[in-house]
Amino acid sequence: MSKALDMITRVRGVRGAMLVSAEDGLVVAEQLMEGIKGGAVAALAASLAGRLRRAMDAAGTGTSVFWHLQAEQGALLVVPGSEAAGSLLVVAVTEPDVNIGLVRLELLRVAETAV
Amino acid sequence: MSPHTRAVENWTLQPLTDFVREASARLVLVLTPSGQVLAQSGFSRAVDVMSAAALASAIVASTNELARQLRQAPFAALSHQGPKTGFFLATFVTDRGTLAVLAVYDLDVSSLGLVQLFYEQLAADLKAASPKGAVPKQVLAADFERELTDSLNTLFGR
Numbered sequence: 001m002s003k004a005l006d007m008i009t010r011v012r013g014v015r016g017a018m019l020v021s022a023e024d025g026l027v028v029a030e031q032l033m034e035g036i037k038g039g040a041v042a043a044l045a046a047s048l049a050g051r052l053r054r055a056m057d058a059a060g061t062g063t064s065v066f067w068h069l070q071a072e073q074g075a076l077l078v079v080p081g082s083e084a085a086g087s088l089l090v091v092a093v094t095e096p097d098v099n100i101g102l103v104r105l106e107l108l109r110v111a112e113t114a115v
Numbered sequence: 116m117s118p119h120t121r122a123v124e125n126w127t128l129q130p131l132t133d134f135v136r137e138a139s140a141r142l143v144l145v146l147t148p149s150g151q152v153l154a155q156s157g158f159s160r161a162v163d164v165m166s167a168a169a170l171a172s173a174i175v176a177s178t179n180e181l182a183r184q185l186r187q188a189p190f191a192a193l194s195h196q197g198p199k200t201g202f203f204l205a206t207f208v209t210d211r212g213t214l215a216v217l218a219v220y221d222l223d224v225s226s227l228g229l230v231q232l233f234y235e236q237l238a239a240d241l242k243a244a245s246p247k248g249a250v251p252k253q254v255l256a257a258d259f260e261r262e263l264t265d266s267l268n269t270l271f272g273r
Contacts, residue, residue, distance in 0.1 A: 020228075021228075023222070023226065024196075024226050024227045024228055025226035025227060025228020025229055025232075026227060026228045026231075039228070039231070039232060040232050042228055043226065043228030043229045043231070043232040044229070044232075046226055046228055046229075047225070047226060047228075047229055050223075050226075
């Protein structure tokens with residue numbers, strides 16, 4: 001799991017990556033820069049994932065494969081793993097000017113291979 | 116404020132109200148390890164509060180004894196999760212003495228991570244709000260029933 005997170009954190013501008021249990025909102029594995037509250041990010045990202053899943057079900061769009069929340073000082077990027085993978089979320093916390101496409105690619109790769 | 120959030124000791128009310136809102140907990144009790152309830156949220160019947168407080172108090176006592184026999188410090192928190200509902204029980208020390216928080220949450224609106232996260236805030240808020248220099252009041256057996264009745268009357272607005 002540590003190797004899998006390496007794939008994400010080696011991208012320039014990524015401040016941390018985590019595997020989060022979607023059901024419990026608990027951290028499964030993390031590689032975070034100092035100052036990022038992993039437990040809080042995990043709990044709130046999992047809560048958001050649950051609400052988004054219900055919103056997308058209600059909208060009839062099917063399950064989400066990637067979300068990107070852009071803020072002034074950074075971004076939160078999440079790829080939900082499959083149900084078969086035990087409902088893990090692959091989460092990245094980034095700088096605002098990160099290469100989103102590259103991080104998305106690595107998140108999807110980790111979700112496919114490691115989760 | 117939720118109409119079902121009530122406190123026997125008023126300093127517990129705002130931290131508890133915030134916790135219930137943030138963690139989306141269905142039922143919450145703030146109590147002493149001996150089972151004396153300081154505040155509750157979500158309960159609609161006095162008998163449920165009495166049962167939950169007695170059971171939580173018994174769990175705190177038995178886990179403390181288990182920790183003692185293992186020569187460990189008392190357990191900080193206990194979590195139990197079923198298919199639809201989870202409960203979280205934790206103790207912390209304030210100037211009012213040791214307090215326990217019992218939170219029951221539904222898995223479709225909350226999670227252990229959220230409850231743990233906002234429990235830390237609740238414990239910090241209760242520590243900050245607790246009366247400074249207060250000596251924890253001993254509830255004598257002779258006064259127990261009257262104290263219990265008074266607390267339940269306050270909690271259920273009678």
